[in-house]
Amino acid sequence: MSADLTADVAIVGAGVAGALTAAKLAEQGVDTLVVDAGPRITRETALETYRASPERLLPGATYPNARHAPHPLLREPDFYLVQEGPDPFAVSYQRIVGGTTWHWEATCLRMTPSDLRLKSETGLGADWPLSYQELAPWYDEAERELGVAGDGKADLGAPRTGAYPMPGMALSYMDQQFAKALAGSSYRLVTTPAARNSVAYGGRVSCCGANSCVPICPSGAKYDAMIHVEAAERAGARVFADRVVHRVELDPERRVAGLAFKRPDGSEGAIAAKLYVLAAHAIETPKILLMSRGERAPKGVANGSGLVGRNLMDHPYKMSWALAEQPQWPYRGPMTLSSIENTRWGDWRSERPGYRIAIYNNGWAIPTGAPIATVEALIDQGLEGEALARAIGDQLSRQVMIGAMTEQLPDPENRIEADFERPDALGIPRPKITFRFDDYTHRGMAAAERAHEEILGRLGTDQPRHTPEPAAGNHIMGTTRMGDDPKTSVVDRSLRAHEHPNLFLLGSGAFPTGGTANPTLTIAALSLRAVAPILAQLAD
Amino acid sequence: MKRPRSVGPSRRQVALGGAAFCALLTGAPGAPGAAADLARYLEISRRLTGREDLDSALGARYLEALPTDASLDSLKRDILLQWYTGLTPTPEGPRVVTYEGALLWPATGADQPIGSCRGVTGFWSEPPA
Numbered sequence: 001m002s003a004d005l006t007a008d009v010a011i012v013g014a015g016v017a018g019a020l021t022a023a024k025l026a027e028q029g030v031d032t033l034v035v036d037a038g039p040r041i042t043r044e045t046a047l048e049t050y051r052a053s054p055e056r057l058l059p060g061a062t063y064p065n066a067r068h069a070p071h072p073l074l075r076e077p078d079f080y081l082v083q084e085g086p087d088p089f090a091v092s093y094q095r096i097v098g099g100t101t102w103h104w105e106a107t108c109l110r111m112t113p114s115d116l117r118l119k120s121e122t123g124l125g126a127d128w129p130l131s132y133q134e135l136a137p138w139y140d141e142a143e144r145e146l147g148v149a150g151d152g153k154a155d156l157g158a159p160r161t162g163a164y165p166m167p168g169m170a171l172s173y174m175d176q177q178f179a180k181a182l183a184g185s186s187y188r189l190v191t192t193p194a195a196r197n198s199v200a201y202g203g204r205v206s207c208c209g210a211n212s213c214v215p216i217c218p219s220g221a222k223y224d225a226m227i228h229v230e231a232a233e234r235a236g237a238r239v240f241a242d243r244v245v246h247r248v249e250l251d252p253e254r255r256v257a258g259l260a261f262k263r264p265d266g267s268e269g270a271i272a273a274k275l276y277v278l279a280a281h282a283i284e285t286p287k288i289l290l291m292s293r294g295e296r297a298p299k300g301v302a303n304g305s306g307l308v309g310r311n312l313m314d315h316p317y318k319m320s321w322a323l324a325e326q327p328q329w330p331y332r333g334p335m336t337l338s339s340i341e342n343t344r345w346g347d348w349r350s351e352r353p354g355y356r357i358a359i360y361n362n363g364w365a366i367p368t369g370a371p372i373a374t375v376e377a378l379i380d381q382g383l384e385g386e387a388l389a390r391a392i393g394d395q396l397s398r399q400v401m402i403g404a405m406t407e408q409l410p411d412p413e414n415r416i417e418a419d420f421e422r423p424d425a426l427g428i429p430r431p432k433i434t435f436r437f438d439d440y441t442h443r444g445m446a447a448a449e450r451a452h453e454e455i456l457g458r459l460g461t462d463q464p465r466h467t468p469e470p471a472a473g474n475h476i477m478g479t480t481r482m483g484d485d486p487k488t489s490v491v492d493r494s495l496r497a498h499e500h501p502n503l504f505l506l507g508s509g510a511f512p513t514g515g516t517a518n519p520t521l522t523i524a525a526l527s528l529r530a531v532a533p534i535l536a537q538l539a540d
Numbered sequence: 541m542k543r544p545r546s547v548g549p550s551r552r553q554v555a556l557g558g559a560a561f562c563a564l565l566t567g568a569p570g571a572p573g574a575a576a577d578l579a580r581y582l583e584i585s586r587r588l589t590g591r592e593d594l595d596s597a598l599g600a601r602y603l604e605a606l607p608t609d610a611s612l613d614s615l616k617r618d619i620l621l622q623w624y625t626g627l628t629p630t631p632e633g634p635r636v637v638t639y640e641g642a643l644l645w646p647a648t649g650a651d652q653p654i655g656s657c658r659g660v661t662g663f664w665s666e667p668p669a
Binding site: 047050051052053054056169170171172173176198199206207208209210211212216218219327329330331332333334361362363371372375376379380384385386388389392393396397 | 587588589590591616617620621624625627633634635636639640644647648649650652654655656657658659660661662663664665666667668
């Protein structure tokens with residue numbers, strides 16, 4: 001195969017996993033290239049799109065939905081994703097250079113030790129092959145790389161030594177009212193560690209409180225993977241946008257020999273390297289592997305176990321919102337600053353999931369489309385003039401919302417497959433999703449709703465509204481499971497494919513269980529941990 | 541994607557001479573021409589919002605975007621939505637006329653719009669002044 005692009009290491013996907021790995025390898029002098037399916041954008045153009053979009057609150061509206069690299073839409077679950085049901089998998093992720101970190105919330109929690117030992121502790125799900133002690137130093141490094149601000153004294157159930165890279169962000173007026181209301185309850189309110197600058201850090205400014213972490217930070221105070229894309233380029237890595245990798249080629253020894261990609265015009269290209277990294281998130285990575293089925297890989301590349309694409313998980317989400325009796329002044333500061341984390345672990349975990357509850361600082365924006373939807377509703381009540389202005393100010397000052405992110409058990413029947421029957425515009429299979437919420441999830445939703453009623457009741461609100469069905473947490477995990485046994489996992493503890501020594505699969509696909517932490521910090525920690533094995537493999 | 545329905549000068553002229561606007565602005569002289577249209581739109585807007593400080597240049601852009609074949613109730617609604625949200629409803633969905641000029645932002649506790657820098661780090665710890 002004559003290749004269009006060659007390097008020692010070829011990385012597919014320029015999100016946090018791929019960009020961070022590329023930066024670390026390039027800084028070690030490794031000839032590294034990164035390709036991403038989607039376009040490369042700038043913060044300025046993204047902000048222009050955001051401001052010009054009537055649906056600016058929806059994460060996808062800010063980013064290009066390229067014909068050659070479509071991304072799912074929250075409002076149209078059947079757009080791009082093929083929904084096989086029975087439950088909807090209505091998630092959002094981006095296919096652009098920088099990936100979904102463009103619109104993440106920046107919460108940087110660690111998994112707790114018991115998150116990694118769910119099977120041992122409850123008989124449910126799986127254990128991780130790595131202990132918390134093995135992961136801890138990589139969490140430390142990930143917190144430095146992303147730039148995490150946090151309260152080192154807060155008990156988050158995941159022991160750490162030393163201070164966070166930055167002091168915790170000042171809590172909002174609303175957070176302080178929740179803290180007072182919860183004093184003496186079983187709920188402990190803590191500062192949520194987040195990759196948002198509380199002081200200048202990494203050459204970036206401190207947060208200016210735009211209240212739009214999702215979909216976009218206007219100042220760059222919030223970490224996104226462009227930071228490591230640019231670091232990788234400074235160290236000599238080459239980054240190519242608009243290359244849609246659709247096939248992994250194997251040689252007769254079943255080592256990866258190359259990658260095939262399409263350009264936006266449909267023309268074909270080839271990549272040749274010594275070592276290959278797929279870091280295209282937990283839908284596109286398994287899709288590429290499954291699409292690469294052939295004589296040397298009848299079930300798809302890296303899929304001797306049959307587990308590629310299986311055990312798809314999210315963090316099913318329960319949102320509750322209400323009008324507080326007193327003004328709380330939401331819409332000021334980062335989207336979320338505080339949370340309740342001591343609901344993540346307990347001896348009830350064999351019966352129902354652990355969950356964390358975030359206090360949201362952006363009113364009813366996520367569940368209702370406020371503040372615009374609030375204005376519209378008040379106008380529709382017939383208000384005008386002074387009365388309308390007063391009602392808008394009053395309601396927006398009292399909107400509170402809290403959200404519980406619950407652990408979903410791995411289920412091999414929940415899966416992503418490559419739908420050869422329903423290709424995208426380039427002729428590449430779309431992801432076909434089979435997804436079902438089990439009783440464990442429904443018990444978690446019920447428990448979270450009861451907790452929310454108590455918490456909002458303590459603050460003093462009207463009767464809370466709740467999302468009736470599990471909502472998307474947008475934390476896609478589990479489809480290239482990590483483990484020590486090639487029969488029951490896809491990658492080893494270094495994220496190397498069991499079957500192919502020169503293929504690494506980075507990202508949350510490796511998670512054996514979803515745990516109770518937002519996944520990005522763990523994605524970063526596992527990626528950093530994989531750098532030494534990648535270097536060793538290259539030297540082999 | 542379909543373009544929002546356009547509102548050409550001739551159609552706008554018809555609408556502003558129509559029953560809906562006359563009812564909104566009883567007794568206003570029916571002078572023809574764009575300047576008179578804008579003056580009437582702004583007068584209606586001042587009555588509906590209860591504010592005297594409306595930006596007439598922005599008003600001209602709202603007027604340009606206003607659907608013409610609406611009933612009285614929906615015209616009132618559309619004009620209030622325009623001023624507060626910066627969006628104009630169209631049959632194809634809302635269209636952005638202005639982002640930073642919408643009147644709702646101060647009601648969200650800071651003068652700058654959500655999505656723009658709203659103050660120095662930590663300003664959110666205190667209620668708005």
